[in-house]
Amino acid sequence: MGMxxxxxxxxxxxxxxxxxxPATAFPLIWWLLRRDDISQDELSGDFLVDKGTTARKVAKxxxxxxxxxxxxxxxxxxxxxxxxDKARQLVPDIRAVMREWNEKLLDGFSEEEKEQAxxxxxxxxxxxxxxxxxxxxxxxxxxx
Amino acid sequence: MGMxxxxxxxxxxxxxxxxxxPATAFPLIWWLLRRDDISQDELSGDFLVDKGTTARKVAKxxxxxxxxxxxxxxxxxxxxxxxxDKARQLVPDIRAVMREWNEKLLDGFSEEEKEQAxxxxxxxxxxxxxxxxxxxxxxxxxxx
DNA sequence: GTATACTGGTTGCGATTACAACGATTTGTG
DNA sequence: CACAAATCGTTGTAATCGCAACCAGTATAC
Numbered sequence: 001m002g003m004x005x006x007x008x009x010x011x012x013x014x015x016x017x018x019x020x021x022p023a024t025a026f027p028l029i030w031w032l033l034r035r036d037d038i039s040q041d042e043l044s045g046d047f048l049v050d051k052g053t054t055a056r057k058v059a060k061x062x063x064x065x066x067x068x069x070x071x072x073x074x075x076x077x078x079x080x081x082x083x084x085d086k087a088r089q090l091v092p093d094i095r096a097v098m099r100e101w102n103e104k105l106l107d108g109f110s111e112e113e114k115e116q117a118x119x120x121x122x123x124x125x126x127x128x129x130x131x132x133x134x135x136x137x138x139x140x141x142x143x144x
Numbered sequence: 145m146g147m148x149x150x151x152x153x154x155x156x157x158x159x160x161x162x163x164x165x166p167a168t169a170f171p172l173i174w175w176l177l178r179r180d181d182i183s184q185d186e187l188s189g190d191f192l193v194d195k196g197t198t199a200r201k202v203a204k205x206x207x208x209x210x211x212x213x214x215x216x217x218x219x220x221x222x223x224x225x226x227x228x229d230k231a232r233q234l235v236p237d238i239r240a241v242m243r244e245w246n247e248k249l250l251d252g253f254s255e256e257e258k259e260q261a262x263x264x265x266x267x268x269x270x271x272x273x274x275x276x277x278x279x280x281x282x283x284x285x286x287x288x
Numbered sequence: 289g290t291a292t293a294c295t296g297g298t299t300g301c302g303a304t305t306a307c308a309a310c311g312a313t314t315t316g317t318g
Numbered sequence: 319c320a321c322a323a324a325t326c327g328t329t330g331t332a333a334t335c336g337c338a339a340c341c342a343g344t345a346t347a348c
Contacts, residue, residue, distance in 0.1 A: 196308095
């Protein structure tokens, strides 16, 4: 799993650099393109990533002109993130990067095996989410 | 995959800390316990990790008294890494950590599904290894 | 209404990692 | 042999991430 993850990081970083985008923001922009107008806290929860990391990543995307942030009117603590037209124009490129990644990683897999792999990984991810608090804080758990 | 990997890192880091061992060295010590007397360069290759990272991790394990390093007599550039008795005494603890990890991650999986997941992940890891150089250096590839 | 607790976001800090440059050693070529 | 190229390990540097402390804004308790 570690090897695959490092492979993914290097691949996506190289492709993002090629597109002139922040190196580590691929998963985030991929997610934002379908879950628009989401709060940073929700993003942290979706990825199980520290909220500070999310804040910095979103800030970089904003610098790159890919997203805009606006304060939620009903709860002014919340900042909502929306993708810009510039980001939407990159959808074909981003799709291509994801397609090539899948081809590399799933090289030699039958369609059935691809589906199996995806289903099993999703269940592992669910387990990770379910046991997350156990790892982070054995007692006084917090909600997310 | 990213979520699962972060989950793994946090889980193993917490358990290693509990055992009084270097936080990020679980995969390495796990590997060393069955591939003893291996060079640092081979370790880097097995994990697809930068050799500098390997050097620092092994150095920490040495500080903790879990491994010893000796210069290969036939090729004095090479340092071979061997686990100490102290490390071998920790095998039951380390096994327990790995067992608990598998239970958490594979919660609700049937035996058949566990085997499927392992087989599919191993094939993905092979693909990662096979395509590694493509990502790192599209042209002038190096051997590892 | 006021004090207190909680929530979302930002920032400082330490730890980790990849990349690159380097030294020591070995191998290859003439 | 002599010199160039390659290999293994170490170290400097920059980027990234998790944790914790903090601030502004909101909800809860009294």
